[in-house]
Amino acid sequence: xxxxxxxxxxxxxxxxxxxxxxxxxxxxxxxxxxxxxxxxxxxxxxxxxxxxxxxxxxxxxxxxxxxxxxxxxxxxxxxxxxxxxxxxxxxxxxxxxxxxxxxxxxxxxxxxxxxxxxxxxxxxxxxxxxxxxxxxxxxxxxxxxxxxxxxxxxxxxxxxxxxxxxxxxxxxxxxxxxxxxxxxxxxxxxxxxxxxxxxxxxxxxxxxxxxxxxxxxxxxxxxxxxxxxx
Amino acid sequence: xxxxxxxxxxxxxxxxxxxxxxxxxxxxxxxxxxxxxxxxxxxxxxxxxxxxxxxxxxxxxxxxxxxxxxxxxxxxxxxxxxxxxxxxxxxxxxxxxxxxxxxxxxxxxxxxxxxxxxxxxxxxxxxxxxxxxxxxxxxxxxxxxxxxxxxxxxxxxxxxxxxxxxxxxxxxxxxxxxxxxxxxxxxxxxxxxxxxxxxxxxxxxxxxxxxxxxxxxxxxxxxxxxxxxx
DNA sequence: CGGGTATTTGACGACTGTCAACGCCAGTGG
DNA sequence: CCACTGGCGTTGACAGTCGTCAAATACCCG
Numbered sequence: 001x002x003x004x005x006x007x008x009x010x011x012x013x014x015x016x017x018x019x020x021x022x023x024x025x026x027x028x029x030x031x032x033x034x035x036x037x038x039x040x041x042x043x044x045x046x047x048x049x050x051x052x053x054x055x056x057x058x059x060x061x062x063x064x065x066x067x068x069x070x071x072x073x074x075x076x077x078x079x080x081x082x083x084x085x086x087x088x089x090x091x092x093x094x095x096x097x098x099x100x101x102x103x104x105x106x107x108x109x110x111x112x113x114x115x116x117x118x119x120x121x122x123x124x125x126x127x128x129x130x131x132x133x134x135x136x137x138x139x140x141x142x143x144x145x146x147x148x149x150x151x152x153x154x155x156x157x158x159x160x161x162x163x164x165x166x167x168x169x170x171x172x173x174x175x176x177x178x179x180x181x182x183x184x185x186x187x188x189x190x191x192x193x194x195x196x197x198x199x200x201x202x203x204x205x206x207x208x209x210x211x212x213x214x215x216x217x218x219x220x221x222x223x224x225x226x227x228x229x230x
Numbered sequence: 231x232x233x234x235x236x237x238x239x240x241x242x243x244x245x246x247x248x249x250x251x252x253x254x255x256x257x258x259x260x261x262x263x264x265x266x267x268x269x270x271x272x273x274x275x276x277x278x279x280x281x282x283x284x285x286x287x288x289x290x291x292x293x294x295x296x297x298x299x300x301x302x303x304x305x306x307x308x309x310x311x312x313x314x315x316x317x318x319x320x321x322x323x324x325x326x327x328x329x330x331x332x333x334x335x336x337x338x339x340x341x342x343x344x345x346x347x348x349x350x351x352x353x354x355x356x357x358x359x360x361x362x363x364x365x366x367x368x369x370x371x372x373x374x375x376x377x378x379x380x381x382x383x384x385x386x387x388x389x390x391x392x393x394x395x396x397x398x399x400x401x402x403x404x405x406x407x408x409x410x411x412x413x414x415x416x417x418x419x420x421x422x423x424x425x426x427x428x429x430x431x432x433x434x435x436x437x438x439x440x441x442x443x444x445x446x447x448x449x450x451x452x453x454x455x456x457x458x459x460x
Numbered sequence: 461c462g463g464g465t466a467t468t469t470g471a472c473g474a475c476t477g478t479c480a481a482c483g484c485c486a487g488t489g490g
Numbered sequence: 491c492c493a494c495t496g497g498c499g500t501t502g503a504c505a506g507t508c509g510t511c512a513a514a515t516a517c518c519c520g
Contacts, residue, residue, distance in 0.1 A: 056365050059451055064365035079354035087359060111345050113340040120339070120346075122373035123353055124309035128316060130360045135286050137367040139410030142508070148282030173466065184509055189468055206466090206517080221289055372476070404499065414477055419500055436485090436498095 021050040024099045034089035034097070035076060041085040050095030051171045055179060056087045065180035067129065068092075068172075070156050074122055077105060092171040092194075117203045137182050145181040146191045147200065147219035154211050170209045195219065251403040254329045264307060264319035271315040273329045274307040280301070280325030285409060286317045295410035297359065298322075298402075300386050304352055322401040328456060367412050370450075376399045376421045377430065377449035384441050400439045425449065 025048075028034055035041055037057060051067040066087055066211045069075055078086055081102065129152075136148045155172075157163035174192065179183040195201040200215035255278075258264055265271055267287060270278035282299040295315055299305055303432035308316055313333065339346045358383075366378045383400075404422065408415040425431040 056361065058365060058369055062369045065369045066361050066364060075444065078356070079351065079358045106347065109350070110343040113346075116338065116343075116346060120350065121309065123350070123357070124307070125359055127353070127360065128309045130357065130364065131286065131296050131317065134296060134360065134364060134367065135288060136296045137364065138409075139288055139292045175466080179368075183414055185467085186469090186510080187508055189466095190508090193468080225344070413500085416478080416501090417476055419498095420476090425499080425509090 008042040014128040026097050026099055028095045028097060030091055030094045034091055034095070035085050037086055037088045038084050038115060039075050040083060041078070041081040041102070043101050045075040045082065045097045045099050047071055047073050049097055051092035052091045052095060053172070053176060054087050054219075055090070062117055063179040064182070065176065067126070068180070070153075071160055071162065074119075074126075077102070078125075092176075103199045124158050130227050141222070142181070142183045142187055143191045143194060144215050144220050144222045145183070146177065146188065147195065147216045147222075149181050150201065150209075150211055151178065151213070151220055154213070166213060167204075167208070170203075170207055256327050256329055258321045258325045258327060260321055261322050263326070265315050267318045268314050269318055270313060271306050271308070271311040272330070274335055275300055275305040275327045275329050277303050277305060278328055281322035282325060283322050283371060283402070283406060284317050284321045285320070285438050293409040294412070295406065297356070298383065298410070300383075301390055301392065304349075304356075307332070307353075308444045321408075371378070371452070372411070372413045372417055373421045373424060374450050374452045376407065376418065377446045377452075378409050379407065379426065380431065380439075380441060381443070381446050381450055384443070385413040396443060397434075397438070397440045400433075400437055 011206070028050075030050075031131065034052065042218045047069050049071055052073075052075060053065055054067045054069060054075070055063045055065045057063050057195070075089055075097075076085065076170075080086065105119075108119075132152075136145050140148065154163055154168055155167070157168050162168070174180075174188040177186040178188045181188075183191075196203075196214055198219070200219055202210045204210065258279075258280075264282065277299050278299055278403070281294055282303075282305060284297045284299060284305070285293045285295045287293050290341070299319075305319055305327075306315065310316065335349075337347075362382075366375050368414070370378065372381075384393055384396070384398055387398050404418040405415045408418045410420075413421075422431065426433075428445055428449070430442045430449055432440045434440065
């Protein structure tokens with residue numbers, strides 16, 4: 001079984017806990033919704049396998065991708081979830097999720113301070129990522145945002161040993177990338193072409209990519225007027 | 231003493247706890263840094279009085295404002311703060327802060343599950359705000375971002391009874407607003423003029439403003455091509 | 461092999477950034 | 491009391507990034 005981040009340093013405790021609460025494991029097919037933003041959420045999840053895209057739909061039909069959850073990440077534990085989740089979760093690949101009732105999490109806080117500390121730590125890490133993304137959307141141009149986004153995925157996959165060197169799986173359409181970095185699909189296509197032309201990105205197939213880390217890093221911190229499009 | 235959100239429902243416990251840990255109260259003058267992003271942070275804070283701006287400085291000199299902390303908010307409890315805070319905190323006004331060592335917070339998790347639950351809840355709320363801001367930066371145009379930003383402040387000040395109706399204090403320069411919503415100061419000026427012209431915003435002085443809630447709300451969800459600048 | 465979706469490309473225009481000049485205001489010092 | 495000075499806000503002209511529309515191509519899956 002895959003190691004998962006929430007309980008990494010306290011695996012044994014977790015196993016006991018999980019068993020005690022008879023946590024349900026479930027499999028979601030690729031491109032299926034896991035939950036909707038207007039539904040109340042009774043449970044939280046840890047993601048064992050697969051990619052999940054968390055996003056918010058706005059009134060005018062636009063979407064903002066909040067986070068790409070990777071194996072080991074924690075989902076669905078959000079503020080005010082009794083009313084509604086506040087965002088949707090979509091499986092980008094087939095996913096294996098471990099679901100458990102929110103009440104169990106609340107109970108955990110009382111009974112297992114170690115796990116609670118870990119939960120808080122993970123939440124703070126998610127927060128830090130969210131803030132990085134804020135800075136990226138607020139201060140960088142389109143090319144730098146896309147480069148930052150790709151690099152972030154590479155690094156996070158490496159932590160999980162899901163990337164071999166500079167090669168990683170990639171399960172998003174350009175439209176989804178667009179909604180993640182706050183530009184249009186058309187412009188994603190243009191930026192991707194730039195990145196390919198400079199050798200920063202190479203697609204082996206639709207779902208497999210090789211990144212040039214240093215090229216991407218250079219592009220990622222680039223706010224200055226980029227090299228012309230043609 | 232001002233009510234503060236972290237301990238609102240458990241005021242008594244907090245008072246005991248605070249006393250037990252001999253929490254330090256401190257006063258920071260306006261426009262002074264509370265902590266830097268490259269310093270390790272030993273303590274966390276609750277803000278009793280004043281406005282604090284949390285922001286990240288990027289390599290190229292740009293800044294991204296992550297959050298405006300208002301009375302009752304919690305600061306400085308971030309991931310990896312042993313190494314560095316990851317962002318700076320600047321007092322926008324004179325502030326009264328209640329500081330306590332990170333170790334105390336860790337200890338609280340063990341001894342006071344009720345407080346811990348509240349801490350988690352606050353963190354999730356901060357997270358939700360961060361995600362709202364992501365959506366704003368990613369999907370809205372300049373005018374809508376500024377409108378959203380102002381409305382958010384109004385609502386949050388009202389919760390604290392720090393705004394009377396549509397009138398609220400305002401302690402930021404346009405440059406700071408610019409860094410918050412991800413546009414340039416010059417363009418903030420232009421957008422502010424639009425908002426004033428449509429009656430959504432009226433400055434009584436540099437630090438006092440009246441907002442028209444419905445006008446702003448309309449502008450805030452507006453992504454469509456806005457009315458021309460002149 | 462065919463149909464639908466995703467991606468690519470071009471032309472054009474809108475939104476936003478940049479540069480520069482000016483006005484306003486507060487605090488300072490004479 | 492008044493001139494001075496520096497920071498902040500405003501405005502205009504112009505440039506560039508990015509969005510929109512549309513059409514063509516490539517690709518996946520039945």
